[in-house]
Amino acid sequence: MTDATVWLEATGALAGAGGLGYAKVRAPRVYWSLVGLPVTWARFTWSYRSTMDVCGLTVQPSGFRAFVTRNVARREVLPVPPKVRRVRGTSTGLRVTLRLPAGLEPADIAAASERLRHAWGVHAVTVAETKPGFVELRMTGYDVLNRVRLPRSARADGLVVPVALRDDGTVFARDYRAVPHALTLGANQSGKSVYQRSLIKGLASLPVALVGIDCKRGVEQTAYGPRLSALATTPDQASALVDALVGEMGDRFDLLARHGVSDLWELPEKVRPVPVVVLVDEIAELFLIASKKDEERRERLVTALIRLAQMSRAVGLYLEVCGQRFGSELGRGATMLRAQLTGRVVHRVNDKQTAEMGLADVAPDAVPAAGLIRADRPGTAVAGDSSGGWSRIRTPHVSRSEAVAACRQYTHLVPSLPALAPFRPDVPDPVTAPGPSLVKPRPVTE
Known part of the structure; x- marks a missing residue:
């Protein structure tokens, strides 16, 4: 009985790994939703501050904040990265809204997008300014242009x-x-x-x-x-x-x-x-x-x-x-x-x-x-x-x-x-293929 259980568990594990491998190639949206999104979200959460620091996307805090940190919190004053306001997962990637501190502009984030892509292991990172002082990091988990399929909600409307x-x-x-x-x-x-x-x-x-x-x-x-x-x-x-x-x-x-x-x-x-x-x-x-x-x-x-x-x-x-x-x-x-x-x-x-x-x-x-x-x-x-x-x-x-x-x-x-x-062009009527005859043939006899 123990041998059968081990065999079933091993077979299930192999089937699951094979299914994920198949999904990664043939159904990248499914693979991203099941595996890629949780892994990338966790990697982003744990390495965000250090990644921003090594990419040069931090600034010195304001004088008041430095004073409070040094004299009240009794901690070392560290450079400040953009503040994460919102993290949202999608079927193709990850959307992160950042509040830029004084001294940074959207062009600074866009210039480091290639470094951020490698740091978080995603296919691409693009930067879009949503409103003054805020940018959105649009991370794409896989090559969405490899097999293009428009969402069902994308319909022509108005103009x-x-x-x-x-x-x-x-x-x-x-x-x-x-x-x-x-x-x-x-x-x-x-x-x-x-x-x-x-x-x-x-x-x-x-x-x-x-x-x-x-x-x-x-x-x-x-x-x-x-x-x-x-x-x-x-x-x-x-x-x-x-x-x-x-x-x-x-x-x-x-x-x-x-x-x-x-x-x-x-x-x-x-x-x-x-x-x-x-x-x-x-x-x-x-x-x-x-x-x-x-x-x-x-x-x-x-x-x-x-x-x-x-x-x-x-x-x-x-x-x-x-x-x-x-x-x-x-x-x-x-x-x-x-x-x-x-x-x-x-x-x-x-x-x-x-x-x-x-x-x-x-x-x-x-x-x-x-x-x-x-x-x-x-x-x-x-x-x-x-x-x-x-x-x-x-x-x-x-x-x-x-x-x-x-x-x-x-x-x-x-x-x-x-x-x-x-x-106005002349439009000929569509030609339909002739269907089977409904007249039953009768043999000719003398």
Whole structure:
């Protein structure tokens, strides 16, 4: 009986160890919640003060505190680390809120993040300022970008579309009211198309008008026709469509003037026009010309795009521009248009200059990070904004069929916009596979 008990205990221990090993590889969230989180929390608790001291994140206490410590408590006066206000565990890591003492700033904590990562044995440590005097250490227990899966609570709502996951475990969402226009850059096979599919899939369920400009003869966006209010597949069609959008913008400004407001969202809901999101698949195709006769069309098109980028935010027209490269070598107006695109997402690129085109003017510190994106991790990108902040993100894989299915599912949400009616794509009825015949054959007899 004793031998059987020992055998069962050993078998159970081996099974448990094997299960934890399997969970660490295949289910890192489970492994982190069961093992990683308690171990990291304990390591942080016991080594916090000494770690802050050796990392140079302590300051001398105030004169009054030093006096009380020396004369009342009869203890040696030691440097003071940031005070821990809150520790919270998550399914991906650990969140620690710190109150900074006088003499420290968030940049000091951020500069030591790599040392803190090694000291506490976590995958990454990022620092976010929550309010003056307070920062949050966001520790990530494992590589959340290895197998990306958005939380179930991440749903498109209003004009906010969750499209990717940050490396600190939070959701990266495209908020059109906060960042009206954006530029997405990336080389071939970098995951740029997957990012666009994820965006279209989320936008399809929202009450917005989607306008596509795909001058590669529509090979990317034609399949999304059931949900598009307009589609242009050649530079000439794109020029006419952008002119129509400029006209729609003028009509909306007249509407704002009649109601005495300066923003679309200040209008009463019953008269408020539907927002419009313009998806440009390859911006370079709108700039490149093959002959002199195309130059006039290019100038008119680029001028109209710049006008949209400068003024359309107030009337609910938003630009989502994608391309492999977007620099001054495309021609006059390229740099001016790029300057109006506040949001920046840069996937793997072929040269440093392309990363600088996308990030150097909004988040210079993010340029080196964009150059380190590996080719075997498509969908990984660096997202920056005009505040100078940036984060590493990765889009979950969204197949073309999933995006097309979402567009077909929400066809009824296509709004009626008379200005865009001539550009509405023709949507053929889906072809269904023939089913089995219900007629019973009868043999022919003489």
